[in-house]
Amino acid sequence: MAFVNLKRREVQVKIVYYGPGRGGKTTNLEYIYGKFNDRIQTEMVTVKTHGDRTLFFDFLPIDIGKINGYTAKMQLYTVPGQVKYNATRRLVLRGVDGIVFVADSMAVRREKNILSLKNLHENLKNYKKSIFSIPLVFQYNKVDLAEQGIPILPFATMEKDLNSQLKRPAFEASAVTGTNIVPTLKKIITMTMSSIKDELK
Amino acid sequence: MSYTLGQQQLDSIDEILQTDLIDIGVHCVFLIDMSGNIIASLDDGENKHDIYSLAALAAGNFGAVSAMAKIVGEGEFSLLFHKGKKENIHFSKVLTEFLLITLFGNDLSLGFLRLKVAESVEKIKKILEPIHTP
Numbered sequence: 404m405a406f407v408n409l410k411r412r413e414v415q416v417k418i419v420y421y422g423p424g425r426g427g428k429t430t431n432l433e434y435i436y437g438k439f440n441d442r443i444q445t446e447m448v449t450v451k452t453h454g455d456r457t458l459f460f461d462f463l464p465i466d467i468g469k470i471n472g473y474t475a476k477m478q479l480y481t482v483p484g485q486v487k488y489n490a491t492r493r494l495v496l497r498g499v500d501g502i503v504f505v506a507d508s509m510a511v512r513r514e515k516n517i518l519s520l521k522n523l524h525e526n527l528k529n530y531k532k533s534i535f536s537i538p539l540v541f542q543y544n545k546v547d548l549a550e551q552g553i554p555i556l557p558f559a560t561m562e563k564d565l566n567s568q569l570k571r572p573a574f575e576a577s578a579v580t581g582t583n584i585v586p587t588l589k590k591i592i593t594m595t596m597s598s599i600k601d602e603l604k
Numbered sequence: 605m606s607y608t609l610g611q612q613q614l615d616s617i618d619e620i621l622q623t624d625l626i627d628i629g630v631h632c633v634f635l636i637d638m639s640g641n642i643i644a645s646l647d648d649g650e651n652k653h654d655i656y657s658l659a660a661l662a663a664g665n666f667g668a669v670s671a672m673a674k675i676v677g678e679g680e681f682s683l684l685f686h687k688g689k690k691e692n693i694h695f696s697k698v699l700t701e702f703l704l705i706t707l708f709g710n711d712l713s714l715g716f717l718r719l720k721v722a723e724s725v726e727k728i729k730k731i732l733e734p735i736h737t738p
Binding site: 404405406407408409410414415417445446448450459460462464476478480490491494495497498499500599602 | 664
């Protein structure tokens, strides 16, 4: 639920990185944190387990400058990907304005991507939101692993599995090397801002 | 979905927070929505915190505690308060969508703070009611 502050002429928007466990959601945020260090005044917040898995969420606020005369503050969140943490995942989704679905391109994770997308659909319904109308971008992560001989699903297969009905923008990416991480972010920002632009007139 | 607050509404909220809470010795107070967005924030000029991170964590924390309450058969836990050595945090729900968070030191008693928070919550409710989404 984006909040428009007319006094400060500021808009706050919530973008959530969703997807199966160990898919690279936190790595996406870490890359963005490193890349846009000068625009981020605070430390990245992470609530994780001893095993370095996300327990609750990661949080990164980022200033993207002015849009229609409003200072735009993007609040980036990740959810915990592990199946058992659905209750906390649902909490993070509250008031979401835009979603990046980070899918794992490794062939062995195929089923997990599909289950996670179904889970997103269910959790959005819980807040009376539809996966068909919310701004959403797909990111097929870990394509760099192909060079190491690890079986990767081709773009067309990922699209067929996840995006055949939704038909949203999709990027092949590598969160570790930074490939297509910023384009993914830019795309979701553009889509989300355009969905609330009527409020900014 | 999004919502907007105008200059007049935000000024009124700031004034309530200033006179009811900052003026009695509260270190820092902020009003957020359950998504973690900051609607208003004030401090006493001495205690600066990273309120964006605090807001995100507070919204998550409050959500988690509410979910716990439901599991044990409570509608909600009405008092949510964290005690530290020097700094304490008090959370109070405003309508269903908003949260008032107060940071204060040990020189202020919890009872007095709760009284003043309850007063300001009642006033803020009147301002937020029109944009309140159930």
